[in-house]
Amino acid sequence: MPNAALEEAFAPFVGQDFGPPEIARDPVNEAMIRQWCDAMGDANPIHWDAEAAAKTHHGGIVAPPTMLQAWILPGVRLADPDRPPSDKQEELHALFNQHGYTGVVATDCEFEFERYLRVGDRVTAKATIESISEEKATALGIGYFVVTRTRFENQDGELVGSMVFRVLKFKPSQPPQQASSGDAAPAKPQRIPAPRGHDNGWWWEALDRGELMIQKCSQCGTLRHPPRPMCHACRSVDWEEQPSAGTGSVHSYVIMHHPPVPGYDFPVAVALVDLDEGTRIVANVVDCPFEDIHIGMKVECSIEELGGVKLPVFRATS
Amino acid sequence: MSQSRRLGDVKVGDALPDLDVELTAAIIVGGAIASRDFTPVHHDRSAANAAGMSDVFMNILTTNGYLSRFVTDWAGPDAALAKVAIRLGTPNTPGDTMQLRGEVTAVDPEGGTVDIAVAAKNSWGDHATGTVTVALPK
Numbered sequence: 383m384p385n386a387a388l389e390e391a392f393a394p395f396v397g398q399d400f401g402p403p404e405i406a407r408d409p410v411n412e413a414m415i416r417q418w419c420d421a422m423g424d425a426n427p428i429h430w431d432a433e434a435a436a437k438t439h440h441g442g443i444v445a446p447p448t449m450l451q452a453w454i455l456p457g458v459r460l461a462d463p464d465r466p467p468s469d470k471q472e473e474l475h476a477l478f479n480q481h482g483y484t485g486v487v488a489t490d491c492e493f494e495f496e497r498y499l500r501v502g503d504r505v506t507a508k509a510t511i512e513s514i515s516e517e518k519a520t521a522l523g524i525g526y527f528v529v530t531r532t533r534f535e536n537q538d539g540e541l542v543g544s545m546v547f548r549v550l551k552f553k554p555s556q557p558p559q560q561a562s563s564g565d566a567a568p569a570k571p572q573r574i575p576a577p578r579g580h581d582n583g584w585w586w587e588a589l590d591r592g593e594l595m596i597q598k599c600s601q602c603g604t605l606r607h608p609p610r611p612m613c614h615a616c617r618s619v620d621w622e623e624q625p626s627a628g629t630g631s632v633h634s635y636v637i638m639h640h641p642p643v644p645g646y647d648f649p650v651a652v653a654l655v656d657l658d659e660g661t662r663i664v665a666n667v668v669d670c671p672f673e674d675i676h677i678g679m680k681v682e683c684s685i686e687e688l689g690g691v692k693l694p695v696f697r698a699t700s
Numbered sequence: 701m702s703q704s705r706r707l708g709d710v711k712v713g714d715a716l717p718d719l720d721v722e723l724t725a726a727i728i729v730g731g732a733i734a735s736r737d738f739t740p741v742h743h744d745r746s747a748a749n750a751a752g753m754s755d756v757f758m759n760i761l762t763t764n765g766y767l768s769r770f771v772t773d774w775a776g777p778d779a780a781l782a783k784v785a786i787r788l789g790t791p792n793t794p795g796d797t798m799q800l801r802g803e804v805t806a807v808d809p810e811g812g813t814v815d816i817a818v819a820a821k822n823s824w825g826d827h828a829t830g831t832v833t834v835a836l837p838k
Contacts, residue, residue, distance in 0.1 A: 414734075417733075417734045418734040418735070418765065420730070420734070421727070421730040421731045421733070421734035421735075421762065421765070422731065422734075422762070422765035422766055422769045423721075423766075423769065424765070424768075424769040424772070425773070426769070426772050426773075426777055427777055428777045434777065435777070438704070438777045438778045439778055439780075439837065440777075440778075440780075446765065446768060446769075447768065447780075447781045447784075448761065448764040448765050448767075448768040448781070448784060449735070449761075449765065451735070451761060452734070452735040452736045452737075452761060455735065455736040455737055455738075456736070456738075457736045457738055458738050459738070460737065460738040460739055461738040461739070461740050461743075461744070463740075487788075488760055488788050489787065489788055490785075490786070490787050490788065491760050491764065491784075491785075491786055491788065492783070492784070492785040492786070493764065493783065493784045493785070494782065494783050495780070495781055495782055495783070498780065554752070642789075642790075642824075642825045642826075644824075647825075648825060648826070
């Protein structure tokens with residue numbers, strides 16, 4: 383349900399400049415360039431060695447182009463929690479915050495460079511709120527994408543470069559988690575183990591032993607997977623297990639890119655495999671170029687420990 | 701670094717040398733300060749915690765700084781960056797490793813530019829992915 387009051391309030395912001403053009407406090411200088419290069423481990427001599435730089439087509443010391451925005455950011459003042467909104471972008475973010483869209487995350491950033499800045503140049507930036515999307519449901523929560531464009535000019539009014547920035551202002555879907563204390567690195571997310579209950583625990587325990595099992599109805603012999611208490615064919619609750627040879631063919635598959643689930647390297651191939659015994663199982667297809675995976679491809683199962691969990695994976699039958 | 705790569709030496713499919721960056725608080729905070737970005741989550745752990753993060757995390761300017769350095773390390777001092785377009789993903793925090801990878805996806809002999817598909821991965825997934833366009837001497 384879009385937030386009509388919010389949408390009405392933010393509409394006038396679209397197309398507006400943040401405020402008057404921002405003029406760099408300091409001209410482009412070697413000290414700030416060197417500090418940047420130190421932080422980025424950038425050894426390109428065009429940024430610090432006047433003699434070497436003069437021999438390149440740059441003709442002298444130039445600033446790293448991706449440093450463009452650094453010349454006009456306000457520095458330490460940014461960290462002042464009591465600082466009132468100082469431009470239209472901050473007013474817009476404050477408006478989103480009032481409506482509960484307190485989260486902010488940058489999603490895309492695009493720089494284009496027309497010319498390299500030289501020592502002594504002074505940068506002026508003019509930023510505009512270019513667009514605000516309709517309400518979107520995202521993995522982080524519902525929110526709106528805000529696109530801004532900043533034009534950077536030098537002291538002669540020449541275009542140096544431009545930056546397009548897209549952020550999501552969203553309603554956090556969960557309260558922020560408290561981080562653990564201490565200096566240990568944060569725990570890396572792992573695969574999430576499947577819950578093991580009365581009806582399916584036996585199947586996972588078989589996997590732990592390295593066996594792929596299939597559930598079979600004791601009354602009518604119909605196979606079923608995933609494990610469940612009742613036969614879908616005859617409604618019997620009597621069942622037995624039989625081992626699968628682990629061979630089969632791809633019934634269907636997808637290459638999953640998004641959303642990223644912890645513990646996997648994306649993209650990942652997810653297949654529905656027809657086991658030769660006559661039932662189906664969902665699992666990853668590994669060690670196979672995505673473009674080679676096809677419906678009907680013969681595959682065989684191997685049970686492997688992945689992120690602390692034993693799981694069946696399938697490879698193309700050689 | 702002293703040698704500049706020439707347009708004629710580059711072909712589609714060429715891989716850039718891998719660059720793995722062991723992330724420390726010094727790199728993350730140092731990058732934020734060098735870019736004059738004092739947004740608290742990039743230097744103040746308690747502010748990062750309040751925002752739901754376990755630790756300070758890298759600001760976007762530093763990501764761009766590393767990506768452009770990764771490309772110019774390969775391209776040499778005569779190269780000129782024309783475009784850096786990235787999609788942002790998982791945050792870079794201290795203790796993690798940022799793995800920078802790149803591959804030439806287009807060579808434009810007339811325009812004198814090369815497109816490089818770049819990816820910066822960390823243990824959570826893709827920190828940033830995108831395209832860097834760089835002009836090379838002919």
